[in-house]
Amino acid sequence: MDNSERIDRYLSGEMNAAERQGFESELASDAQLADDLALQRDMVHFLQQRESKSALQTQLKAIGADYFQSEPTARIVRLSPRRLIGIASAVAAAAVILLLLWQFWSAPSLYDEFAQHPPLALAEKSAGAINWSETETAFQAGNFAKAESGLETYIIQHPDDRQARLYLGICKMELNKTAEAQLIFQGFSDAETSLKDLADWYSALNYLKIGDEVSCRKALNALTPASSYFDRAQLLLKRLDESKE
Amino acid sequence: MSPHPDQQYFDALCRGDQRLIREIYSKFSRGVLNWVQQNNGEAEDAQDLFQDALMAIYDRYCGRNDFQMTSSFGALLMTICRRKWYDRLAQKKREETVRNAESARYEEETPEWEAASEAILHQQRQECLSKVFTLLSEQCQKLLAMVTAGELSIDNIASALGLANANAVYQSKHRCTARWRQLFYDHFKGETHG
Numbered sequence: 156m157d158n159s160e161r162i163d164r165y166l167s168g169e170m171n172a173a174e175r176q177g178f179e180s181e182l183a184s185d186a187q188l189a190d191d192l193a194l195q196r197d198m199v200h201f202l203q204q205r206e207s208k209s210a211l212q213t214q215l216k217a218i219g220a221d222y223f224q225s226e227p228t229a230r231i232v233r234l235s236p237r238r239l240i241g242i243a244s245a246v247a248a249a250a251v252i253l254l255l256l257w258q259f260w261s262a263p264s265l266y267d268e269f270a271q272h273p274p275l276a277l278a279e280k281s282a283g284a285i286n287w288s289e290t291e292t293a294f295q296a297g298n299f300a301k302a303e304s305g306l307e308t309y310i311i312q313h314p315d316d317r318q319a320r321l322y323l324g325i326c327k328m329e330l331n332k333t334a335e336a337q338l339i340f341q342g343f344s345d346a347e348t349s350l351k352d353l354a355d356w357y358s359a360l361n362y363l364k365i366g367d368e369v370s371c372r373k374a375l376n377a378l379t380p381a382s383s384y385f386d387r388a389q390l391l392l393k394r395l396d397e398s399k400e
Numbered sequence: 401m402s403p404h405p406d407q408q409y410f411d412a413l414c415r416g417d418q419r420l421i422r423e424i425y426s427k428f429s430r431g432v433l434n435w436v437q438q439n440n441g442e443a444e445d446a447q448d449l450f451q452d453a454l455m456a457i458y459d460r461y462c463g464r465n466d467f468q469m470t471s472s473f474g475a476l477l478m479t480i481c482r483r484k485w486y487d488r489l490a491q492k493k494r495e496e497t498v499r500n501a502e503s504a505r506y507e508e509e510t511p512e513w514e515a516a517s518e519a520i521l522h523q524q525r526q527e528c529l530s531k532v533f534t535l536l537s538e539q540c541q542k543l544l545a546m547v548t549a550g551e552l553s554i555d556n557i558a559s560a561l562g563l564a565n566a567n568a569v570y571q572s573k574h575r576c577t578a579r580w581r582q583l584f585y586d587h588f589k590g591e592t593h594g
Contacts, residue, residue: 159577160570194581197522201529202548204463211416211458215451218421222429223447273426276419318419348405349423381405383427383474 158188162195221274265398266364269391270329273353275302275322277309285312294322299329317346321354328361336361349383356384359391368395406473413454414462424454428474432481439485449488453480459526460519470511479516525588532583540576547573 164170165178182189275294277287290305303326309319324339340361343354359374372395375388382388412420429450436446457476461467471479533541539561546557547569554566563569 159574159581163574163577191581194525194584195577197525197529198544198577198580199548200459200463201526201533202545204458205530207414207416207462208455208458211413212451212455214416214418214421215454218418218425219429219447219451221422222425223433223443223450271430274422276422349408352405383405 158191159195162192165192166195166199265391265394266360268394269363269387270360272325277319285309294326297329299326302326303330317343317350321350321357324354324361325357328357328364331364333361333365348381352378352382352384355382356388359388363391371395404469404472407469409473410457410461410467410469413458424473424477425450428477431474431478435478435482436485440489441485445485445488449481449484450477452484453477456480456484456516456519456523459523460515470515475512476515476519479510479512480519483513483516483520525584528588529580529584532587533580535583536576536580540572540579543569543572544576544580 161178165175170178182192272294275291277291285308287305287309290302290309293299293301293305303323306319306323306326310316310323313319320339321343324336327333327339328336337358340354340358343351346354355374355378359371359378362368362371362374372392375392378385378388408420409424411417412424429446432450432453433443433446436449437443441449454477457473457480536544543557543561546552546560547554552560554569557563558565558569561569561572563572
């Protein structure tokens with residue numbers, strides 16, 4: 156009997172106990188049969204998954220474009236040496252001025268560096284008449300006032316969507332309504348782990364935003380290694396330490 | 401025992417969960433992008449690598465019941481990206497440009513490295529199966545797809561494919577499988593480097 160027929164019967168559970176036992180003993184001593192079994196499992200996997208795999212590839216390609224954007228490439232223009240010297244002098248002078256001005260400007264704050272928000276996704280969760288993509292776009296574009304307003308409407312219609320509520324907290328934090336934001340972030344102690352982790356992280360960021368470093372450190376230290384935000388919390392703690400040096 | 405919190409990311413890939421997949425990109429893309437850019441790559445390389453690594457996880461995890469989670473999703477994803485990038489650079493004979501080539505050797509000892517190697521091997525096998533599947537006759541391709549889908553009875557498949565009866569379907573199926581298997585062995589051995 157051809158291997159593929161026996162393997163088929165084995166994989167579909169058609170063998171009786173004695174036959175199955177015999178087949179499994181043979182597997183232990185016959186490397187070719189074991190290879191054929193592994194391959195036949197892969198063949199079934201291929202046939203069963205190829206449509207959903209193809210759909211996933213298309214989906215990933217579309218999503219990936221939002222996260223990996225290359226910087227625009229510069230056009231190379233050839234300049235004469237004289238012109239180059241002129242430009243270099245102007246650049247040097249501008250650099251000195253900028254350096255002086257820099258004394259009065261602050262570097263990007265730690266908050267700005269760490270407050271990188273995951274994109275908001277409402278449209279795919281809602282089958283209602285309202286198109287929530289405008290709220291998503293507003294959030295992604297940093298128009299937090301518009302996103303806040305949209306989210307408040309959304310939450311009235313979807314009061315059980317806790318993730319949307321958390322994003323409302325992010326909007327409020329960005330709009331400097333930090334007390335309201337903190338109340339929201341603290342309301343996730345009983346939420347599923349991923350959401351609770353996110354809320355705890357944002358609670359720390361909210362403290363960072365208002366300059367309450369003690370509470371920020373306390374919130375960061377409360378994040379355990381099991382949290383998805385543990386590494387980022389450790390990095391932020393390190394950066395807070397460095398900023399004191 | 402409650403599942404590891406990262407289990408949700410593996411499951412999200414299997415069902416194409418848009419929200420969680422976006423979360424995966426949001427959490428892990430920056431790390432991969434920075435690493436690739438530090439190692440002679442561009443944003444486009446990082447995007448391609450990231451997607452390819454997610455597909456390797458899909459091939460290893462989705463629809464299978466023999467996957468043991470030995471590391472976090474992020475660690476596995478990053479390690480697959482690193483391995484694939486090392487391989488791509490090596491293919492282009494630019495391995496000297498990988499700044500962390502030394503650390504790559506250390507990584508070979510880690511569970512993540514082992515899991516990444518396993519996922520990549522599964523992906524390579526699936527890619528080879530896909531390639532040689534197209535070398536089968538149209539009749540074989542249809543028959544194997546119909547039998548695996550299980551949506552039609554064997555008699556209906558026989559009728560749809562112009563075969564005499566259910567027995568002819570089974571015989572054809574085994575013949576097609578044997579041919580597919582042989583094509584796989586011929587091509588896969590030639591494609592891998594051990």
